[in-house]
Every structure is written in structure tokens, then in C-alpha cells.
Amino acid sequence: MSPWIERQAAFIDHAVRAMGRRRAHQIGLWLVYTLLVFLLASVMLFAHALRHEARQLLRDAPELVVQRMEGGRHALLSADHLERLRGIRGVGQLFPRLWGYHYDPISRANYTLMTPHDDPPPPGRMIIGAGIARVRGLAVGDLFSLKGGDGHSRSLTVQGTFSSASELISSDLILMNEADLRPLLGIPEGWYTDLALTVAQPREVGKVAEKVLQRLPEARPILRAELLRTYHALFDWREGILLTLLSVVLLAFVILVWDKASGLGAEERREIGILKAIGWQTGEVLAMKLWEGTILSLSAFLVGYVLAYVHIFVAPAPLLAAMLKGWAVLYPAFVLPPRVDGLQVLTLFFFTVFPFIAAMMIPAWKAAVTDPDAVMR
Known part of the structure; x- marks a missing residue:
């Protein structure tokens, strides 16, 4: 030593x-x-x-989400708005989204109701977040009643729950079929909550957002990068x-x-x-x-x-x-x-x-x- x-x-x-x-x-x-x-x-x-x-x-979220503003507030988009945005150069896919919020007086929580654009649950069934399952004591096969804007309650069967790995964003999420969601939210046929756009080249997202505003001046483009900065x-x-x-x-x-x-x-x-x-x-x-x-x-x-x-x-x-x-x-x-x-x-x-x-x-x-x-x- x-x-x-x-x-x-x-x-x-x-x-x-x-x-x-x-x-x-x-x-x-x-x-x-x-x-x-x-x-x-x-x-x-x-x-x-x-x-x-x-x-x-x-990372897997759409590069651009388009919302329509009316009186400074988020408003619904029609199928006509969707057609006006088709054909924009650089856009890979354009699909409407249907979602909204529902207040549950029993758990005193707001749920996010949504219809996925691919592989939605069949009518009469839903997939719920693990947080909802815990608070309401629900399991697969149970009935869950939701009261719509028209005052009528609708009972749906729990088809499954999200995994704990996704609970950061799915704790209060409910996925259901479009046929069940529209009456609950009071959204008529041909109208949507917003539009999601995928852009082939990430560097062109800003340019695509400018083209969206040219075709739909009342729109509000929301970039995925902006969402990340907000988080x-x-x-x-x-x-x-x-x-x-x-x-x-x-x-x-x-x-x-x-x-x-x-x-x-x-x-x-x-x-x-x-x-x-x-x-x-x-x-x-x-x-x-x-x-x-x-x-x-x-x-x-x-x-x-x-x-x-x-x-x-x-x-x-x-x-x-x-x-x-x-x-x-x-x-x-x-x-x-x-x-x-x-x-x-x-x-x-x-x-x-x-x-x-x-x-x-x-x-x-x-x-x-x-x-x-x-x-x-």
C-alpha cells in the first residue's frame, strides 16, 4: 500500500x-x-x-388536431368542414373524432367519453379506465348506467378495462360505440368534436397548420409539439x-x-x-x-x-x-x-x-x- x-x-x-x-x-x-x-x-x-x-x-398522438372556434369557444365540426380540409398536401390521414365529458354525481368525477376511429367497442358495450373501475367497483360484465343530456339513462356492459401501464391518460376514459356516444353527448349525425391529421413529414406540420387556417379560418390547429410543451x-x-x-x-x-x-x-x-x-x-x-x-x-x-x-x-x-x-x-x-x-x-x-x-x-x-x-x- x-x-x-x-x-x-x-x-x-x-x-x-x-x-x-x-x-x-x-x-x-x-x-x-x-x-x-x-x-x-x-x-x-x-x-x-x-x-x-x-x-x-x-409519441403516437396525431401530429395535428383541428378544432373549430365559435364565439371564442370550442364548437362542433360538420362533415362539410371535413371535406374542405381534404386534399391538403402533406397530410397522410384525416379522420374526425367524437368525444366529450360526462359528470358522474356518484363519484363526483368527470369522465372522458370517446369513440376510437379504429376498432370501437360494439354497440351496448364499453371499455373503461382503471380509475373508474376502482371508484365505481366495476368489473368486466357489469352494467354501467350513464345519464345523457336528454335526461334518459343508458346502461352499457363493461367489455374490458385499460391496463395499468396506460393509466396516466386512461384513468377517467370510457370508450364506446358511436351509436351509444352520440345520444349521450347530444351530438347529431354528421357532426364531430374535432379532426385529427397525420403529417408524413414532421417538419411540415407548421406549414400544414397554415394551410388549414387558409381553408378554415375559424379553425384552431393544435400541434403535438404544443401539447408536449404544455405538459x-x-x-x-x-x-x-x-x-x-x-x-x-x-x-x-x-x-x-x-x-x-x-x-x-x-x-x-x-x-x-x-x-x-x-x-x-x-x-x-x-x-x-x-x-x-x-x-x-x-x-x-x-x-x-x-x-x-x-x-x-x-x-x-x-x-x-x-x-x-x-x-x-x-x-x-x-x-x-x-x-x-x-x-x-x-x-x-x-x-x-x-x-x-x-x-x-x-x-x-x-x-x-x-x-x-x-x-x-
Whole structure:
């Protein structure tokens, strides 16, 4: 073993023994530090994982959705509007969509009713989201009654439920046949909620949107990229609110760092004075204090981050789900696939570990360059 490694091993051994002599203080410090890293890492991991899931879910969405505006509000589109948009160069497919919302007074939740353009359920049957199945206690084969806008209730048979993997977007979703959906929403034949367009070249989406506006001035084109930016902005906003709510913990950490930087305790100063008196050099004292700060901060960071990882991707996120998922009643129950951003980890490491180590080294350096007799007195 090289002399340098032996010296560092001796410094680590002395640092561990010194921390053991101040066990109560060090444990309290370590717990506060770990809690801070756990909370910050939980928020960052959850928001990053949700952003990634949003990108994955919108990957198969149509590149362009066209809505008609009337009086500044979303209005229905007719078959005539559909014909006016046919033949636009660059458009792969153009298909009308039929969907709407339904308020359920029993669960006090809004359901999204929709007819898929391909492979819809047969008349009299529906496919429901897992959140609806949980709230209403429904299973395959059960009857589910929905009251339409005309005041009449219609009972449909549950044909199936969506898998938990899609619950982020399907928790409150009901798919049904067009023949069942039109009476429920009060949409007459030949009218649709909006139009979906697929574009062969993603770089031409903006140009296609311009052509849509030329043919249908009252239209509002919605690009898939805009939806993704909206999701990101929403998650950024909610992440910011959570971080603001954690400002008390951040303030505690700032006070902790400030306390460390303001000076050493009498016992620590006396220990440094004794080390200097028996022949330790200033560099050796600083090396020992550096190892002490590194052991405490690095262990707290690793434990806090691992706990945050388990909290988000195993638990899953019971402390943050209600805030970041955003459902009012039907909270989706799903496990996010583990997603870790290396830059995010480095940023959190830089802003939590380095300030703490620097706060420990400054007063230690001041004590180490002072006359040992003065320090001990």
C-alpha cells in the first residue's frame, strides 16, 4: 500500500473517531441533511419521470388536431368542414373524432367519453379506465348506467378495462360505440368534436397548420409539439410549487450551513489545537476535516437519493402523487418506469454537497492557522 493511501486511511479513521465523540450532534445533522436530499430528489425524480411518460404517450398522438372556434369557444365540426380540409398536401390521414365529458354525481368525477376511429367497442358495450373501475367497483360484465343530456339513462356492459401501464391518460376514459356516444353527448349525425391529421413529414406540420387556417379560418390547429410543451410547462409549474412548499426545509439547510460556516464548537476547536500542538500540519488538519465533511455529506446524499428513488419508483410516490398527477378525484394508480437524469443528479449533488463541505472547511482553516495555545484557551 502506498504511503499516500495509508495517510488518507489514517485521516479517515481519525475523522470517524472524531465524529463518534460528537455522536448526537452528527446524527441530528445527518438526519436533516438526508431529509433535505430525499425531498428534493423525490420532487425532481417524479417530475422528470412524468415528463418522460408524457413524451412517450404523445409519441403516437396525431401530429395535428383541428378544432373549430365559435364565439371564442370550442364548437362542433360538420362533415362539410371535413371535406374542405381534404386534399391538403402533406397530410397522410384525416379522420374526425367524437368525444366529450360526462359528470358522474356518484363519484363526483368527470369522465372522458370517446369513440376510437379504429376498432370501437360494439354497440351496448364499453371499455373503461382503471380509475373508474376502482371508484365505481366495476368489473368486466357489469352494467354501467350513464345519464345523457336528454335526461334518459343508458346502461352499457363493461367489455374490458385499460391496463395499468396506460393509466396516466386512461384513468377517467370510457370508450364506446358511436351509436351509444352520440345520444349521450347530444351530438347529431354528421357532426364531430374535432379532426385529427397525420403529417408524413414532421417538419411540415407548421406549414400544414397554415394551410388549414387558409381553408378554415375559424379553425384552431393544435400541434403535438404544443401539447408536449404544455405538459412540460404544467409539470414545471407544479414542481416549482412543491419546491416552494419545501422552502422551510431549504431554510433549515441554509441555517445549518451558516451555522457550520460561522465557526466551530469549543470541543472541535480544542481538538484542532491539540492536533497542532502534537505536530500536525495545517494541511493534515484540513485533510482530516475534509474527510469528515465528505463522509457525512456523501453518505447523507446517497441514502437520501436512494430513499427518494424507492419512494418514487417503488412506493409509488405517496407524498407527491396527488400534487403532480393532477386528478381531482380519479387518481391514477401506476408505477412509473425508473428514469434518472444524470445532469439532474449532478446538479442536486453540487448544490447540496459542495456548500456543506465548504462551510466545514472555512472555520477549520481559521482554527488550523491560529496558534495552538490560543485555540485551546
